[in-house]
Amino acid sequence: MRMIPGYIDEAAPPGEVAVFRKLESAGSNWTVIHALDLAPYNQHRRTELDFVILIPDIGILCVEVKSQREIGFDGERWYPDSISRSPFRQAQDARYALHRRLAERLASFAHVPVVHCCIFPKADFAVPANMSVQPFEVMDRGRFEACATGDQFCDALKRMARRIVDSDPVIRPLNASLTALQIESLVSFCFPIRMRRPEKETESRYREEELEKLLRDQQRPVMQLTQYNQRVLVEGGAGTGKSLIGLEVARRKAAEGRRVGYLCFNRLIGQWAARELEADRHPHLAGGSAYSMLMSLTGIEPPVKPDAEFWSDLPLQIQDRLTDPACAQDARFDYLIIDEAQDILGRPDLLDCIGLLLDKGIAEGNYLMLGDFRNQVLTNASGVKSNLEAVVRRAARWMLTENCRNYQSIGEAAMTxxxxxxxxxxxxxxxxxxxxxxxxxxxxxxxxxxxxxxxxxxxxxxxxxxxxxxxxxxxxxxxxxxxxxxxxxxxxxxxxxxxxxxxxxxxxxxxxxxxxxxxxxxxxxxxxxxxxxxxxxxxxxxxxxxxxxxxxxxxxxxxxxxxxxxxxxx
CATH class of the missing domain: 3.40.50.300 (P-loop containing nucleotide triphosphate hydrolases)
Structure with a gap:
């Protein structure tokens, strides 16, 4: 069995560890990729796959694992409360996102079966009659433990995958097994969206060394502030390194395993930030202007020529969608970088929308906020002041006054x-x-x-x-x-x-x-x-x-x- 990566962190959810251990002990000639974040392929919505299993003579099996010891569905909601949406829908959405992008990028996979299932290694689960799920799409504790060896586990997974393929009239079974070349192309395709990538450690160290050369003594402490404080507010004039700091904090938080969003107000900065973060090829990172990110996360398509009425109604549309639990779950981030905060704090509707991207909102969520509150032309200056005061009460604060961008003569001309x-x-x-x-x-x-x-x-x-x-x-x-x-x-x-x-x-x-x-x-x-x-x-x-x-x-x-x-x- 080829496992990618070849190890699993023991701090991972226990169900995932149990599945990983059985798979790695099997003698099958399969390839198993653990922990993919498909958000870059699905409008940056939270879209994760615990395992992608390449079964050469069947196709691709996408697996969602839940580690809870009790799992149930009462007809309206899942329990326990830690399961915020259907595991089957979660696996299905991720499978479709993977299949869509595969068909776009790798022509040889256009007709390869891609199916999904759920494994509950710690919980008994009987599919209720009111669920549109087939019993063979799930393996609960009893069936999992009945597989005493890794080979028995693989045999059970193969039977599940074949039955899922045969039961779906839209899916055509493989005419021939996947070739070694096809498998390698899929592994390469999945590289950017793997969540466990020790290969990036050397690159991260190099980037930190380069950053040390660019930042001055006044900017460096911000890194420590964000390490020990949930909320940090950084204030500084143009050219004091705010955006540079924001990008680096975003990368470090993503390296810790957090889902991180970088939001700003200006469209050009948003495009620049998106390019910078996409170049990192880290699935936990997403960046762009606030409105473009919010529309992408909520599935709102702007008209070809949006008018004033569209922009006026947009915040309410976004808020309506983000109050839907399923949409909110997919859209949320663990940490936000809020750049150009002076422009965002002056727009309460936009600020409310951004707050919905954090579990505990702006009041108690985790973020780094960066802004120039002294010299920029501020929209709704009174609103900025009141919102800024609220942030100051809850966040660690740092001031930047050293200009890292301009020659002194240019900076002084700007001031004068x-x-x-x-x-x-x-x-x-x-x-x-x-x-x-x-x-x-x-x-x-x-x-x-x-x-x-x-x-x-x-x-x-x-x-x-x-x-x-x-x-x-x-x-x-x-x-x-x-x-x-x-x-x-x-x-x-x-x-x-x-x-x-x-x-x-x-x-x-x-x-x-x-x-x-x-x-x-x-x-x-x-x-x-x-x-x-x-x-x-x-x-x-x-x-x-x-x-x-x-x-x-x-x-x-x-x-x-x-x-x-x-x-x-x-």
């Missing part, structure tokens, strides 16, 4: 122009940067600005930056006309900032790019004025730049800018 809190940063990791670190240019009209920006792009590329390293941010609404003229003027390719798979100069707006970063940032369409001008956008936009910043302001705001830069006009 935006009129941000003067003590936002206590220091900068990066000093110097040369005379070209940031430049302010005044333009007369749109054509003048287009020509100047085109020149800046050429200079940056000539200095060794790639087009992908350059991002143009519109200070206000996105100006499509500016982009079309730039394309004609420079002959370069421009792509949306969120199009990670495409190459070219990135473009977005200051607001949409909040939380992101780029080596070279060009901020366009700045028109300073005495009234109605949002200076906080300087903070949001300027702090995106890691290496170089170009700021293009209209000539009409020259005196206004001079006053702001000198600090005399507040």
């Amino acid at each position: 122009l935006s009129k941000a809190e003067p003590d936002t940063y206590s220091g900068y990791l990066r000093h110097g940067g040369g005379l070209e670190t940031w430049q302010l240019a005044l333009y007369e009209d749109e054509q003048d600005q287009v020509q100047r920006i085109s020149t800046c792009i050429s200079q940056a590329v000539a200095s060794g930056f790639r087009e992908d390293d350059i991002t143009i941010l519109a200070f206000g609404a996105q100006q499509q006309s500016l982009l079309s003229q730039l394309h004609e003027s420079s002959g370069r390719h421009f792509v949306p900032a969120g199009a990670a798979a495409k190459t070219g100069v990135r473009f977005s707006t200051v607001s949409a790019f909040k939380g992101m970063e780029s080596k070279v940032v060009i901020i366009a369409d700045v028109m300073p004025s005495e009234t109605g001008f949002d200076r906080s956008r300087f903070y949001t936009g300027i702090t995106r730049a890691r290496e170089r910043l170009y700021l293009f302001c209209h000539q009409s705001g020259k005196s206004q800018l001079a006053g702001w830069l000198s600090g005399k006009e507040q």
Whole structure:
């Protein structure tokens, strides 16, 4: 018998240990994969399989094991209360999720039978007449203990699997046994969703070493805080390493065996976080913007062009679905990383939805919350304050004031122009940067600005930056006309900032790019004025730049800018 992995933690549920021991002692030429988390293949909903057994002449048997000593169904609910949903439905849903993805990815498995059963090694169970389950789909304590050896156990499983296949008119039996090549392709396919992966230990150590180089003394204690506190609140300005910390905590919590969700407000950060976590290939990890994750977890499909009414009604739709016990069970996480907390705390309906993803809600659940509550433009500022005060009462708190992203000259320009809190940063990791670190240019009209920006792009590329390293941010609404003229003027390719798979100069707006970063940032369409001008956008936009910043302001705001830069006009 080939067991993957070749061991089982004795701290695993006793029923799983008992099944594992019998399987590993058998002489069958089967392959058994223990502990798969299919959440990445099922909209990140909690979808787990205790065992996937490859029986070469039958197909694939998906097994759900329950370790309780008493299991029953009264017609409405399962008992004991620790069984929150039908084990048979749980096994069925996981089986379908596995089969769907197999058919998509491995053509040779499109017609391979995939069936499921339940094993209750510690409990007697007779299938009630009011259940749509056949007696041969379950092995209870009596039948399990009757299998004195591993080979007898495998014989019983094989009989169960064959009978399940024969009783289902939709499933066609195998014409020929699975080949060694097919079996190896399935093992490789299941690698990313295995929950027990000691192969990842070396990679984890390397990542921790790299993180030590990036984080400063002020950021490192957050790791310990999250280890010894159920709830942690981290506050800090742009560029203080909040998102970096959040991703690392997510990975560490997942390595402990917890199901972890990384949620943020901004769509671009959500896409970035999802890519980062997907690259880890860890089934316990899921990330994305809060609304996209909530819709995915609850099965809500947005319309092609969602209108204001859709977004207004969405929180109620999500809450309705998450109050359904079956949906709630699949959607819940053991630990949440809540990034951009200033935007989420200011939206009570969204916060309520996120609270339903934790067993004990925001009040008593387990999470790391990260936010910038001092300098961002906050929606519902009074609501943010009251919700923040509630979090502060229940969470360990840590302040970050060391800027790890920007050169000091860029950070100081952001502080001065935006009129941000003067003590936002206590220091900068990066000093110097040369005379070209940031430049302010005044333009007369749109054509003048287009020509100047085109020149800046050429200079940056000539200095060794790639087009992908350059991002143009519109200070206000996105100006499509500016982009079309730039394309004609420079002959370069421009792509949306969120199009990670495409190459070219990135473009977005200051607001949409909040939380992101780029080596070279060009901020366009700045028109300073005495009234109605949002200076906080300087903070949001300027702090995106890691290496170089170009700021293009209209000539009409020259005196206004001079006053702001000198600090005399507040």
